[in-house]
Amino acid sequence: MVANRSPTRSPRSRSPAAGRRVEVGSGVTVERGVRFRLADGTRLVSDHYYPPQPGPAPTILMRQPYGRAVASTVVYAQPVWFAAQGYNVVIQDVRGRGESTGEFYPFRHEGRDGKATIEWLARRPECNGRIGMYGFSYQGLTQLLAAAERPAALQCISPAQTAGDLFSGWFYHQGAYRLASSVGWALQLLRGDARTRRLQAASRHLEEAATRLPALMASGPYSRIACLTARGLPTYHRDWTSHRKAAPWWARYDISTRMDRIQIPALHLWGWYDTYLDGSEQLYQRLRAESKAPQYLVAGPWSHIPWSRYCGEVDHGPDAILDTDRLLLRWFNHWLKDSGDFAGEPPVRSFALGENRWHRMTSWPQRSSDTLAVQRWFLDSDGRANSIQGDGRLGPEVPSGMRPSDGFVYEPEVPAAAPGPGAAPGPFLQNRQDSMNNVLAYTSPVLTEAVRVAGRPRVCLHATSRTASADLVAKLVRVLPDGRSFNVCLGIARSSWLFGAQGLEPDRVQCWEFDLEPTHCVFLPGERLRLVISGSAFPLYDRNPGSTVSPEAANSWDWIQNQQQLLHDPDHPSCLHLPLQSDIEFREGGLT
Structure with a gap:
């Protein structure tokens, strides 16, 4: 979800300054309400900001559905700033939004409309034929969909906090609806x-x-x-x-089957607590594998909005603030002005949670093959791992001998909550909600040395269910020396996604093996690791009714309580896999 507000005036009213240039400071002029007619008669409307210097210049384009005046300035500088750096800046209402005519349906027309817009801009006298695109969230997908159409003038993109696969990266996650x-x-x-x-x-x-x-x-x-x-x-x-x-x-609306068509450089930006982090990581990995063009990545400790040192209930320090605007300027200068500004840039810059430092990396790990090691933490208890008051333990060895299982009850009427209040993104204090008996908590001893996690944690959980359909949620938590605990990342798996639609056999032990969201977190000496297991993360994800009724159609009559058991013995070694990244240079301070 993007918190840009749509304009409150009538979206079909004509911009009062259409066709007239107005000076807006720094030598920049703006022409509002510029109309472009597509082949089908649809009119797309944009605001054009012109740089102070006369003559043709590169153009950077943002296409968005939230009103041109917003222009993603919740995270980016005003278009005037970019224009003052020597660029034509074009902010366009997509089809059916703002002043643009036609019918809006998310993603449907953005590829063809984006290509047509780029070709039109390249023909205009103020453009030198070199065009880049920028924007986050939906505006990221307008870039990807246009790039997949391969307009010749589009030379680079900068998709931030977005996804290339709408099903698995935007709306669903391992079977559960976001x-x-x-x-x-x-x-x-x-x-x-x-x-x-x-x-x-x-x-x-x-x-x-x-x-x-x-x-x-x-x-x-x-x-x-x-x-x-x-x-x-x-x-x-x-x-x-x-x-x-x-x-x-789904493939009609995204680039999931057309990643190889994007053969221009891309600058990716992630937030470790962003709604679309999972989709952003998938996109980066796919383009890294299927595109011959350079793929750069910057990953910081942010949610969707804002990109700040403060996220959730944690202050990540002054280095967490990224000057996104100057980063983008260097990016566009490199590819659209041949400045060489990005020549010495590392392929990946990643902010390590906990340590609160930026790291330079040659790549972002895809699977355990990209890592120095995978550290395994095995679950154990004396049969009462319910809540952080229980006896759940994480340790480096498989439990020996016969071990009792742990059980919890999933109740759709009172599901276990998402980490943030109302599913708010970010790190939040978890002590209160992890004190409920409808979760299992497994905590490590106090760490004597740092555990540097970079990549996708993975769990292997041997569990049973009384109902034919069930979910398991795994939440990685950082426990500070004073006992306060904060969520790091989370993963969910629905049984129908993992084992097929035929349903679970009641009380049969199944191995639930699934990924958590990617993270980069340093667990420091004196801290502890914690893994919390539950049957839901509501309302971040939809609740599983436990019945044969599909979740989107279920009401309280269809909800079934479920008794779930988690085994952890030599024959059923439930464990947490933590990827340890080796290819890191440490660097003090923030980015320039």
């Missing part, structure tokens, strides 16, 4: 659609629903939330919830 981000984003987009279509009652209901989002997600089938399915509104939220498999339907 409920909070998807419902919240649908509310945001549909409010704009309601205004465009002049559906005042629908707009009012959507505005009211946005104020009670937690209650909205907690009640009834989420595929049939009334305000999201009102007459006259687009159906995209229902479409997202009804296509629950990685089927060809």
Whole structure:
């Protein structure tokens, strides 16, 4: 979900300054409401910022659905700043949004419309034929979809906090629906659609629903939330919830089957607590493997908004602040002005949580083959690992002898909560919620030396379920010397995704092996590792009803309580795999 607000004025009203250049400071002029007609008659509207220097110059383009005035300035500098550095800057409303005509359906037209826009801009007299794109979230995907169409003038992109595979990187994660981000984003987009279509009652209901989002997600089938399915509104939220498999339907809207078509340099930006981190990592790995063009990565301790030293309840220090604007300027100078500004840049710069330092790396690890070692921590207890008051332990050795299993009850009516309040992204104090008996907590001894984790942690959990459908959630937690604990990363797996749609056999032991989200975290001496296991992370992900009813259609009548057991003995060595990265140069201070 992107917190940019759509414009409140009528989206079809003509910009009052259309066709006239106005000076806006630093020698920059802006021409608002510039119209471009597509072959099908659709008019795309943009604001054009011109640099102080006369003559043709490179152009950088952002295409977005939130109103041109916003221009992603929640994380980037104003377009005037970029124009003052010697660029034409174009901010365009995508089809059906803002002042652009046509029907908006997320992602559907962004490839062809983006290519046509780039070809039009390249023909304009102020452009020297060299174009780059920037933006995050949806604006990241408009870059990828346009790049996959291969317009000749597009020479570099900078997709931040986005995904190339909508199914597995944006809406679903290992079988579970990303409920909070998807419902919240649908509310945001549909409010704009309601205004465009002049559906005042629908707009009012959507505005009211946005104020009670937690209650909205907690009640009834989420595929049939009334305000999201009102007459006259687009159906995209229902479409997202009804296509629950990685089927060809999704590939029509993303680049998941066309990654090899992107053969231009890309600067990727991740946030360790971003909603779309999983999709961003998939995108980077795919392009790194399938594109011959350079792929650069910067990964910092941020959520989706803002990119700040403060995230959740943690201050990551002054070095966490990245001057994104100057980084982008150097990127565009290198590829669009041949300045060589990026020639000495490492392929990867990554901020290590806990240590609060930037690291220079030659690559980001894909699997354990890219790492020095995989450190294994085995789960153990005396049969009472429930909550952090229990006796769950993490250790380097497989437990010996017969060991009792640990059990917890998953109740759909009161599911185990997501790490952040209301699924808010970021590191939050976990002590209170991990004191509940509906979670299992396994904690290591106090560390005597640093554990440097870089990559995707993985769990192998031997477990049983009483119901035919179940989820397991694994949360990696950092425990400070004073006992406070903060979430680092999380993973969920739905049984239908892991074992197939035929359903689980009650009480049969299955090995749940799945990844957590990627992270870069240094667990310091004096701290402890903790792994917390539960049956949900609501409302970050949708709850599993435990019945044969599909989650998006389930209500309280369909919910089944589930007794889940976790085994950890020599025959069932449940464990946590931590990838230890070796290829790191340490560097004090932040990025320039």
